[in-house]
Amino acid sequence: EITDTQLTFAESEPLNAEIKVWAAGIKAPGFLTELDGLETNRLNQLKVDTTLATTLDDCVFAFGDCAECWNEGNERSVPPRAQAAHQQASTLYKTLVARLDGGAAHQFVYKDHGSLVSLSDYTAVGSLMGNLSKGSMMVEGKLARLFYVSLYRMHQLALHGFFKTGLIWLNDRLMRVIHSRMKLH
Numbered sequence: 001e002i003t004d005t006q007l008t009f010a011e012s013e014p015l016n017a018e019i020k021v022w023a024a025g026i027k028a029p030g031f032l033t034e035l036d037g038l039e040t041n042r043l044n045q046l047k048v049d050t051t052l053a054t055t056l057d058d059c060v061f062a063f064g065d066c067a068e069c070w071n072e073g074n075e076r077s078v079p080p081r082a083q084a085a086h087q088q089a090s091t092l093y094k095t096l097v098a099r100l101d102g103g104a105a106h107q108f109v110y111k112d113h114g115s116l117v118s119l120s121d122y123t124a125v126g127s128l129m130g131n132l133s134k135g136s137m138m139v140e141g142k143l144a145r146l147f148y149v150s151l152y153r154m155h156q157l158a159l160h161g162f163f164k165t166g167l168i169w170l171n172d173r174l175m176r177v178i179h180s181r182m183k184l185h
């Protein structure tokens with residue numbers, strides 16, 4: 001149990017804390033380990049090569065959070081983030097189209113464009129990486145929040161298309177007017 005001032009554990013003494021940070025890791029669903037003949041890691045992720053084909057069966061592909069993918073020379077596997085899942089989806093789309101024509105699979109190379117964390121309705125913090133910033137550039141405050149919101153809308157655009165994203169945006173604006181900013185019940 002977590003209260004304003006304390007964390008209570010099932011098997012040890014309670015801990016007094018006013019600020020709590022949730023730092024739990026992710027784990028893929030257990031059923032992935034039961035798929036016959038596919039290799040998984042301790043996080044239940046399916047191991048894939050750089051074409052996103054599973055290591056033991058090149059006719060089965062996996063991407064996003066459920067896959068462990070390594071790019072050559074990197075110390076860590078591709079992180080379980082939305083931008084990685086998005087980039088992998090684009091690569092896999094090209095591979096599947098190529099395969100239908102008898103072509104070769106495309107190689108996945110992860111490009112880290114940085115991370116942004118939303119801290120409230122008004123602010124955010126994060127780092128941007130890419131050609132513009134020539135390495136890593138820290139951003140915070142309203143500018144970071146603007147990048148965060150733009151990224152969120154671009155993600156919706158990729159998923160739903162222009163028209164539906166426009167309607168979602170309109171709906172969000174209307175809800176901000178209609179709904180109370182305080183939770184009343």
Ligand SMILES: Cc1cc2nc3c(=O)[nH]c(=O)nc-3n(C[C@H](O)[C@H](O)[C@H](O)COP(=O)(O)OP(=O)(O)OC[C@H]3O[C@@H](n4cnc5c(N)ncnc54)[C@H](O)[C@@H]3O)c2cc1C
Nearest residue numbers: 029031063064065066079080081082083084085116117118
């Ligand atoms: C609290 C939180 C905050 C995050 N913040 C960020 C962030 O700021 N930036 C960032 O880049 N990433 C962030 N992430 C990570 C990001 O959400 C994931 O990396 C991304 O969503 C992975 O996409 P995916 O398609 O692989 O998986 P998901 O988006 O998780 O999609 C998997 C889908 O499979 C469905 N599913 C699961 N099991 C089954 C089943 N047995 N049968 C059928 N369907 C099933 C699920 O319902 C889900 O819809 C965050 C994650 C969490 C939990």
